Amino acid sequence: MTQYQKPLPEPSSLTQPFWDGVKQHKLLVQKCSSCSKLRHTPKPLCPHCLSQEFTWAPLSGQGQLYSYTVMHRSPAPSFDGDLPYVVALVELKEGIRMISNLVHCPLDKVRVGMPVKVVYEDVTKEASIFKFAPA
């Protein structure tokens, strides 16, 4: 197996639990202990009520394609072989939006609003990446 060349996430102490979740094939986001609202990306306080207490809650992994771009210019040599590829802005059922790739979908089938579900790629022994595929 050739070595994985693409950038790996570089978590901070605040974002480590999210990426640990991905490693276990879960999408975990912060849930405010005071107002119960979900938030992503991880922050030390809730933007709705400013509470600093939170727990990590799993998302369903189901959502829809809110928007996307098809990359025809690679930002780094490690992506050259994937061109053209889809970068997706996904809206999960719970209302959280995330940037990722849409995979397992021919380019001419990609549509705003299409249902998608999370898939995981264990790219190295230490790291996993979350992506989305047609649901």
Place this chain on the structure above:
Amino acid sequence: MSEALKKAAIVGVYQSVQARQLNRTPEDLYIEVVKGALQDAGLTIKDVDGIVGANPLQTEGEGRGIPGSVFAEYFGTHMRYAGQGLTATQADAMGMLHAIEAVNTGRAHTVLVATAAARSGFGVPGGDSGQGVSGDQWLSPFGLPRVGYYGIFARRHMHEYGTTSAQLARVAVNDRKHALLNPAAIMHSRGPLTVEDVVNSRMIYDPLHLFDCSPVNQGGGAIVVTTAERARSLKHRPVHVLGFAESYSAVDIFHLPTITSFDGPGGMSGKEAFAMAGVSHSDINVAQISDHFTINPIIELEDLGFCKKGEGGPFVESGAVELGGKMPMNTNGGYLSHSHAGGPGIYDIIELVRQLRGEAGARQVPNARIGLHHGVGATFISAQTAILARD
């Protein structure tokens, strides 16, 4: 019109040669634009007691992080004020607003805003052009450079409002048409561009084609602001800033409730600037609206209320924003065809000043009295509006 805001005036503007590659040091370019703007104003370095913006001189050696001290040491003068505009590509246009505030409040008498980008990128020390992977854990693993966000904005705008590639292309076509009339524009000698040229150019961040994207290039510019009282005895007709406002929403697009607006709830900075200036949309004779990508001015024109939300595409297609139309936009050629160097918002302000002075040559908007600048802070979700008027 607020009399309080007429205490300050823009009295000097200057821009260096703009090119893909200048083979200049940032320091040398910065010194050129500082001297050039002062000469245009008819002032000397001894008149200057304030600066706004990062300067490349401060990147050399130890303890160089304090722009005011560095500027004072290099130019042999003394500073009373050092400020900073902080919205990426609009840093210097916003810097001009901070200069106006400093003069209005008496914190400084004469303030310079200068930018010099002799390295590819935003012209901010340590900045990059946003086209590579950034090390950002939420983008880099997926191969998205920050500028790729604009493809995502454009796709959603098309989905919600039926905006077409031909409408986007029209922004680039208009810019090129204007650049052909402006010898300072980097695309001045490239000949006209057609909608077909744009939509047939190779795809970059689908739905954005090559000619939907601004070039990466180099150049510098500077502006001098002083008191209205002092302005009366200077060379040029003063230009005042009647109204201005800023808006900050988020860093990343997944935090926004909608991605078809850049300017806060209901076009916040535009509304506030119009209210402060006491003018209406039909009073605007000429506009400079940031166009890093062709989708941007379409969204910005909507945010500003020149057309309804979703109608930016047809509005641009109607010819309203071309020279000869009711509100010519980006008469210097815009970022797409004039220059996208450093904090290119500074060229927007320089162009408006030239239009309001009546110095814009072949691209002059007849009897331009009031001009508007709107800029978005590149991929960081912020916006600003400024309304300028001749004395």
